[in-house]
Amino acid sequence: MSASHTAMVRFTDVTKTFKGSSGPFNAVDGVTLEIRKGEIFGVIGYSGAGKSTLVRLINALETVSGGTVEVDGTVLTGRSESQLRTVRAGIGMIFQQFNLLSSRTVAGNIAYPLKVAGWDRAKRKARVAELLEFVGIADKAKQYPNKLSGGQKQRVGIARALATNPSILLADEATSALDPETTQDVLALLKKVNRELGITVVVITHEMDVVKSICDRVAVMEQGKVVESGDVYPVFADPQHRATRRFVGATVKDRPSTQVLERLRHRHPHRLVTVAVHEDGSSGGRITDVLRDNDVQGTVVFGGISEVSERPFGSLTWELVGDEAAIEQCVATLRGYTHVTDLGTAAHPLVDPRAADAAAAPAPETDGGTGSADGTSSHDPALDVAYPAPGATFAGASDSGALSPGAPRFDKPRTQRPTTEGDPR
Amino acid sequence: MTDWSVLGPRLWSALGETLQMVSATMLLGGLVGLLIGLGLYTTRKGNLLSNPVVYNVLNVIVNFVRPIPFIIFVTAIRPVTYEVTGATIGVQAVILPMTLMAAVAFARIVEQNLVALDPGVVEAARAMGASRFRIIWSVLIPEALAPLILGYTFLFVGVIDMSAMAGAIGGGGLGDFALRFGYQKFNDEVTWAAVLVIVAIVQVAQYFGNWLAKRALHR
Numbered sequence: 034m035s036a037s038h039t040a041m042v043r044f045t046d047v048t049k050t051f052k053g054s055s056g057p058f059n060a061v062d063g064v065t066l067e068i069r070k071g072e073i074f075g076v077i078g079y080s081g082a083g084k085s086t087l088v089r090l091i092n093a094l095e096t097v098s099g100g101t102v103e104v105d106g107t108v109l110t111g112r113s114e115s116q117l118r119t120v121r122a123g124i125g126m127i128f129q130q131f132n133l134l135s136s137r138t139v140a141g142n143i144a145y146p147l148k149v150a151g152w153d154r155a156k157r158k159a160r161v162a163e164l165l166e167f168v169g170i171a172d173k174a175k176q177y178p179n180k181l182s183g184g185q186k187q188r189v190g191i192a193r194a195l196a197t198n199p200s201i202l203l204a205d206e207a208t209s210a211l212d213p214e215t216t217q218d219v220l221a222l223l224k225k226v227n228r229e230l231g232i233t234v235v236v237i238t239h240e241m242d243v244v245k246s247i248c249d250r251v252a253v254m255e256q257g258k259v260v261e262s263g264d265v266y267p268v269f270a271d272p273q274h275r276a277t278r279r280f281v282g283a284t285v286k287d288r289p290s291t292q293v294l295e296r297l298r299h300r301h302p303h304r305l306v307t308v309a310v311h312e313d314g315s316s317g318g319r320i321t322d323v324l325r326d327n328d329v330q331g332t333v334v335f336g337g338i339s340e341v342s343e344r345p346f347g348s349l350t351w352e353l354v355g356d357e358a359a360i361e362q363c364v365a366t367l368r369g370y371t372h373v374t375d376l377g378t379a380a381h382p383l384v385d386p387r388a389a390d391a392a393a394a395p396a397p398e399t400d401g402g403t404g405s406a407d408g409t410s411s412h413d414p415a416l417d418v419a420y421p422a423p424g425a426t427f428a429g430a431s432d433s434g435a436l437s438p439g440a441p442r443f444d445k446p447r448t449q450r451p452t453t454e455g456d457p458r
Numbered sequence: 459m460t461d462w463s464v465l466g467p468r469l470w471s472a473l474g475e476t477l478q479m480v481s482a483t484m485l486l487g488g489l490v491g492l493l494i495g496l497g498l499y500t501t502r503k504g505n506l507l508s509n510p511v512v513y514n515v516l517n518v519i520v521n522f523v524r525p526i527p528f529i530i531f532v533t534a535i536r537p538v539t540y541e542v543t544g545a546t547i548g549v550q551a552v553i554l555p556m557t558l559m560a561a562v563a564f565a566r567i568v569e570q571n572l573v574a575l576d577p578g579v580v581e582a583a584r585a586m587g588a589s590r591f592r593i594i595w596s597v598l599i600p601e602a603l604a605p606l607i608l609g610y611t612f613l614f615v616g617v618i619d620m621s622a623m624a625g626a627i628g629g630g631g632l633g634d635f636a637l638r639f640g641y642q643k644f645n646d647e648v649t650w651a652a653v654l655v656i657v658a659i660v661q662v663a664q665y666f667g668n669w670l671a672k673r674a675l676h677r
Binding site: 092094115118119120121122123124125126128130132133134135136137145146148149150177179193197203 | 579583677
């Protein structure tokens with residue numbers, strides 16, 4: 034099958050300009066992106082990143098200022114309002130605030146798009162019953178939305194969006210107003226929509242957890258641009274852009290932040306290394322094997338393992354105690370299997386760029402516009418140091434190798450004491 | 459002292475005239491006001507029929523008419539009234555200025571209640587492929603129905619007030635009755651009889667309006 038047949042939505046150099054109070058600005062800025070048929074695609078970004086605008090270009094609630102948007106083979110640019118209405122009717126949408134009609138019952142809400150589409154009464158009734166069953170709220174048909182909980186309202190929203198058998202479902206922060214448990218229920222329902230009905234789902238969110246639980250692929254947006262995109266697992270495992278690293282750091286707290294690392298170094302002055310879990314889940318066993326073979330003692334001092342795209346994901350931070358050369362050998366061997374971040378020793382600390390990013394991350398709802406372009410580029414060289422190309426020699430090895438194993442313990446108080454003593458605790 | 463065998467039937471027919479003026483005004487003024495109000499809301503910047511020219515024209519018309527005291531408005535538009543109704547006094551004639559004044563007042567009430575609506579429901583309806591006019595009648599009006607009913611009830615009280623003033627310039631009705639047989643004859647009993655009838659009408663209308671609005675609210 035050629036690429037043109039697998040694309041459900043294709044953005045080609047799309048720009049959307051709004052007239053702001055301080056002159057025009059690009060809410061969407063030169064985006065080229067493809068969403069494939071049958072996948073769950075996530076668009077993540079802080080508020081103001083342009084993700085809501087981007088998704089509204091798919092169902093033509095907004096029209097492009099430049100470039101083209103193609104939905105299921107149809108270019109949306111230059112269509113009349115009535116043609117666009119037909120396109121919209123074939124795309125379902127759900128919202129953060131549900132946007133149900135409070136003047137209609139649950140059944141009335143679900144029937145509304147069917148009325149718009151001109152279905153007759155009997156067909157409408159049958160379809161509404163079927164949808165209520167599918168989303169699991171058949172007993173609420175005659176209730177008004179005000180009587181429902183948030184999760185039930187979103188189920189109505191989903192049923193309504195699915196009424197006319199759309200090929201795409203757009204979910205605009207669909208779980209952001211829900212509590213964590215209800216969020217999981219609604220995400221499971223979206224997954225069911227995707228798997229059982231084969232509907233392409235586009236999820237907009239500012240929560241990486243949502244991407245982690247249900248998305249196949251993801252695009253990270255910042256200031257109107259897609260700064261990173263691809264399959265969810267590799268994006269999580271090896272985030273390239275600062276914004277991505279922040280999002281990953283906010284949801285998978287497996288790596289010690291700068292502050293945590295400082296405390297860790299107090300308790301564990303020896304060599305600290307963060308070893309990523311391999312997606313086949315085998316790293317744990319490998320690490321113990323490698324340590325035993327080299328006669329190095331290892332203790333897990335920090336870490337976490339969870340699932341991303343239904344595969345194991347995370348990392349463990351180890352304190353390695355033993356002969357210096359043996360430790361180097363361990364690190365080198367582990368690098369052959371998976372990502373290893375060397376944090377150095379208390380006396381010779383090395384920085385984990387990802388942890389530093391996560392610590393600098395603003396609260397999730399803070400405007401994404403705070404980051405600057407030079408901030409991004411200045412981080413990138415640091416990333417190169419932390420993740421040397423496979424086979425490259427470790428830059429810090431000769432330094433730490435010069436120290437006797439006992440030295441860090443002795444050195445540590447000297448470098449740490451000023452801050453420790455100044456601390457009232 | 460007061461001969462109610464003479465005044466009673468007069469009060470009765472005055473009530474009939476008031477109801478005639480008020481119901482005609484409520485019907486025509488309410489309809490025109492609803493249309494102008496929808497126009498004001500939908501032509502606002504960024505809304506369904508966004509059109510700055512139409513919005514500004516409607517806005518200026520409403521702002522021009524509304525501050526004019528009704529009793530002055532009635533006399534000021536006498537030539538128009540004469541052209542339309544063929545008279546300048548009487549129940550029929552006064553319905554025109556009453557309708558116009560009620561329409562602009564109701565237009566603002568409609569606009570205010572629609573502005574308070576969550577734009578999300580309009581967006582949801584657009585996303586479902588609904589046309590603009592379908593959204594107006596099947597989303598905007600039903601969603602704002604409860605406050606619109608309360609606003610309409612509020613208008614009713616204002617229209618009763620207008621109808622009483624219309625009496626002062628020969629419009630007939632309860633206001634005319636109270637002035638001629640009460641005020642001008644120093645008979646407070648007659649004045650208060652007219653006042654009580656008006657109060658009773660307003661009470662019934664408000665009660666009915668509240669009841670309807672509650673039914674429309676679905677809470």
